[in-house]
Amino acid sequence: MARTSDIFVTVDVVIFALRDDDLQVLLIKRKNQPFEGKWAIPGGFVHHAESLEDGAIRELYEETGVRGVHIEQLYTFGTLNRDPRGRMVTVAYIALVPAPLALHAGTDASDAQWKSIYALPEMAFDHADIVHYALKRLRYKLEYTAVGFRMLPPKFTLSQLQHAYETILGEKLDKRNFRRRILQAQVIEETGEMQSGDGRPAKLYRYREDSVAEVKARRLFP
Amino acid sequence: MARTSDIFVTVDVVIFALRDDDLQVLLIKRKNQPFEGKWAIPGGFVHHAESLEDGAIRELYEETGVRGVHIEQLYTFGTLNRDPRGRMVTVAYIALVPAPLALHAGTDASDAQWKSIYALPEMAFDHADIVHYALKRLRYKLEYTAVGFRMLPPKFTLSQLQHAYETILGEKLDKRNFRRRILQAQVIEETGEMQSGDGRPAKLYRYREDSVAEVKARRLFP
DNA sequence: TCAAAAGTGTTTGTGGTACACCCATGG
DNA sequence: CCATGGGTGTACCACAAACACTTTTGA
Numbered sequence: 001m002a003r004t005s006d007i008f009v010t011v012d013v014v015i016f017a018l019r020d021d022d023l024q025v026l027l028i029k030r031k032n033q034p035f036e037g038k039w040a041i042p043g044g045f046v047h048h049a050e051s052l053e054d055g056a057i058r059e060l061y062e063e064t065g066v067r068g069v070h071i072e073q074l075y076t077f078g079t080l081n082r083d084p085r086g087r088m089v090t091v092a093y094i095a096l097v098p099a100p101l102a103l104h105a106g107t108d109a110s111d112a113q114w115k116s117i118y119a120l121p122e123m124a125f126d127h128a129d130i131v132h133y134a135l136k137r138l139r140y141k142l143e144y145t146a147v148g149f150r151m152l153p154p155k156f157t158l159s160q161l162q163h164a165y166e167t168i169l170g171e172k173l174d175k176r177n178f179r180r181r182i183l184q185a186q187v188i189e190e191t192g193e194m195q196s197g198d199g200r201p202a203k204l205y206r207y208r209e210d211s212v213a214e215v216k217a218r219r220l221f222p
Numbered sequence: 223m224a225r226t227s228d229i230f231v232t233v234d235v236v237i238f239a240l241r242d243d244d245l246q247v248l249l250i251k252r253k254n255q256p257f258e259g260k261w262a263i264p265g266g267f268v269h270h271a272e273s274l275e276d277g278a279i280r281e282l283y284e285e286t287g288v289r290g291v292h293i294e295q296l297y298t299f300g301t302l303n304r305d306p307r308g309r310m311v312t313v314a315y316i317a318l319v320p321a322p323l324a325l326h327a328g329t330d331a332s333d334a335q336w337k338s339i340y341a342l343p344e345m346a347f348d349h350a351d352i353v354h355y356a357l358k359r360l361r362y363k364l365e366y367t368a369v370g371f372r373m374l375p376p377k378f379t380l381s382q383l384q385h386a387y388e389t390i391l392g393e394k395l396d397k398r399n400f401r402r403r404i405l406q407a408q409v410i411e412e413t414g415e416m417q418s419g420d421g422r423p424a425k426l427y428r429y430r431e432d433s434v435a436e437v438k439a440r441r442l443f444p
Numbered sequence: 445t446c447a448a449a450a451g452t453g454t455t456t457g458t459g460g461t462a463c464a465c466c467c468a469t470g471g
Numbered sequence: 472c473c474a475t476g477g478g479t480g481t482a483c484c485a486c487a488a489a490c491a492c493t494t495t496t497g498a
Contacts (some may be wrong), residue, residue, distance in 0.1 A: 006269065009300075079267070079273045176478085176479070177461070177462085179479085197476075198469090320494075397451085399489085419450095420497080422450045
């Protein structure tokens with residue numbers, strides 16, 4: 001039996017948010033070797049007394065101060081030579097956070113910044129692969145589940161929601177079809193409140209916690 | 223920073239095959255503590271010089287003598303107290319093997335047997351969860367990809383293929399609709415050969431290696 | 445000629461897509 | 472009254488589902 005105690009397990013979290021009409025991920029500029037000055041996904045070693053998911057939740061909290069948001073396992077990256085310092089197995093997670101946030105720079109970072117997925121900087125390790133895979137998964141998931149809400153405030157208008165979908169998917173959607181489908185899916189409900197703005201006031205909706213977010217039978221947006 | 227070198231990484235493989243008109247998984251009866259006498263998914267520690275996927279391929283080969291079959295990462299299980307011997311992180315894989323096989327009992331097993339997914343024995347660790355999750359994923363995947371072939375011999379009839387789908391999904395399918403869809407999807411082609419049997423001979427088909435197995439636009443069997 | 449499995453089309457319903465105008469408010 | 476964004480319905484098309492009989496072979 002091979003020795004295994006020299007395999008290190010890390011959790012990294014691809015944190016998505018909608019900012020400035022753009023889909024962005026939170027990246028950290030490395031201040032140490034290897035890949036000093038390159039950008040990396042927040043993450044670190046799993047603690048001995050925490051589960052993988054708790055580790056991901058902790059990393060998310062340390063970087064953003066946010067708790068209780070949508071987080072899910074993406075994939076586990078375990079090829080050789082991912083990190084020159086040793087054998088690393090990285091369990092990657094996706095987190096969706098609902099709004100722009102003040103950032104806590106972590107101890108392992110000289111800088112943490114939101115970066116557009118359309119203009120990603122040079123990244124450390126295989127983190128570019130991880131972000132691209134996370135984006136693919138997020139878009140795919142949006143087609144048949146209701147995760148879009150998780151990147152909006154608790155109350156939102158249908159236009160905001162459609163805008164979120166369009167920003168994430170990178171394409172325009174038809175307003176009437178969008179509204180019909182999202183309402184038919186019964187995943188949101190009216191709050192009764194209205195939001196005043198530049199034109200006609202809009203109804204505010206909220207996510208229905210009792211709804212079945214996973215639409216198995218048919219995709220929401222094929 | 224917590225010590226991490228006492229976290230062990232294992233790969234376990236849920237190996238599916240169609241046997242006796244039944245969907246079965248390969249399980250190993252444990253001959254050591256903990257869970258002595260209970261059944262477990264084949265697996266073991268990742269070697270230092272192999273990737274996770276190579277580890278899964280190796281485990282599969284050690285148990286079945288099979289190589290070159292469909293294998294994919296399922297999920298990584300990393301809660302605490304999964305194994306009384308220490309902190310284990312298990313990267314689970316799914317493998318689909320094309321036919322009944324002679325088995326190599328491994329060094330860590332007193333017995334290896336195919337077990338029906340409808341009559342699973344008492345299992346060690348959280349392996350029952352892993353098998354159930356693997357089954358869910360296999361069925362889900364079958365609805366929108368062409369993985370069904372991977373559990374058949376290289377040449378097969380449409381009836382055999384339909385039977386495979388029915389066995390995996392656990393439901394009857396309409397013959398005419400099945401044939402129309404699977405042919406429209408362009409994932410298989412005629413070999414030109416026929417298979418004689420009890421009634422009218424059937425055309426033999428093969429998987430088209432050039433096909434796009436992933437049918438994104440619409441599910442094959444919603 | 446009979447048993448056993450292979451093979452084949454049509455109809456009906458549902459859901460997806462495309463598309464343009466009126467409404468309510470604030471300035 | 473005008474600018475701005477909110478809100479609404481219908482017609483067409485493509486695909487899914489339901490459904491029963493004929494064909495080919497071996498015994």
